[in-house]
Amino acid sequence: MTEIIKTDAVIVGAGPCGLFAVFELGLLDIKAHVIDILDKVGGQCAELYPEKPIYDIPGLPVVTGQGLTDQLMEQIKPFDAEFHLSEMVESLERLPDGSFRLGTNADKIFECKVVIIAAGGGSFQPKKPPISNVDVYEGQSVFYAVRKMDAFKDKTVLIAGGGDSALDWTLNLAPVAKRVTLLHRRDDFRAAPDSVNKMRALVAEGKIDLVIGQVTELKGPDGKLEAAAVKLNNGSADEIACDALLPFFGLTMKLGPLAEWGLNLNENLIPVDTEKFETSEPGIYAIGDINTYPGKLKLILSGFHEAALMSQAAARRINPDRRIVFQYTTSSTNLQKKLGVA
């Protein structure tokens, strides 16, 4: 059954800007839910460069992408935001009373007064192999994620890739599927050594197959996969019989569903004003890498500033009658109570 969650604000995207928005909204008593398609928080910082140093966060001479994410999570803890990870926000519509309804691919419905789009460079989505006819097979025989292992019970499964996802699913599906073949472009694996050892043991026992090469073409009528043509590393061609292909080639950022939400877009960015960071739709705000305005810099620090100003506007929209008093966290007992330090 579809779950309906009612809240003040929904933040689309758990990158650094979405996370800091929890803080700024929280100081103004606005409760937020945060949704991200990644299985972790931190957006680009956590997904693309967790170990790399950032040098231009004010007050932090050097911090890694993951370090900044961890610090932000610590900072926003008092506000108890609820996170919905591994979930894509698919739809956004305005209700007759001016509030909003969002739907995710996990069948959750959110009803809220304001929406903050902090979608960065778009949603992280699996990379698609450049096989000419792959679209035809997607959803029917080609899958970029495993939702139910049972779906592969009597299937001959081909798994492509050499990272943790490829190895984990090889190990998990080996006892379930009829047969599993792991296909990788080289006989060297980036995945955790323990998984690699387990995989090699299964190959040695004859329980799974390991092929070194790359897929070139998919075969089978009407999206029903029958075989994958592969190019082996010695240059020769081969064919692997299979009725499901699971390609694991990492993630890439794609604008994704938000293109369909009726917002004005300018070259895949959302134009906003620089007072409220509001989109063409009143009550929907956009902060961080996803927005654009004259002079915009795609920097984390700019996103933080945007979060602060956006929150003032969101608070006025949610409680039009309440006067917002400007306060410092250093000296306001009221703010310190909210932060749990007074």
Added chain:
Amino acid sequence: MPSITFIDSEGTPRTVEAVNGSTVMEAALQNAIPEVEAECGGACSCATCHVYVDEAWTEKVGGPSPMEEDMLDFAFEVRPESRLSCQIKVSDALNGLVVRTPARQG
């Protein structure tokens, strides 16, 4: 300044000037070369700056580091002459370098 020629997947060559010490990826971006995306901005963590080094140049350019080799797993149609262009440093020794770009970065 060394020059680099990018040949796209349809065979169109584009020759650009590159700054010593910068990377081949940066030269591509600065000159709006199509088919190089460089989503991660050169952090060797996205594999969307994949190029094929022309045969005449593979030796001079050298092979990928282990970290780059790991990242190449996320690229498609990887060949022995595949490199991530953000990991190739431009120098006078590479003046005239020719690389080909794949039709898709993923």
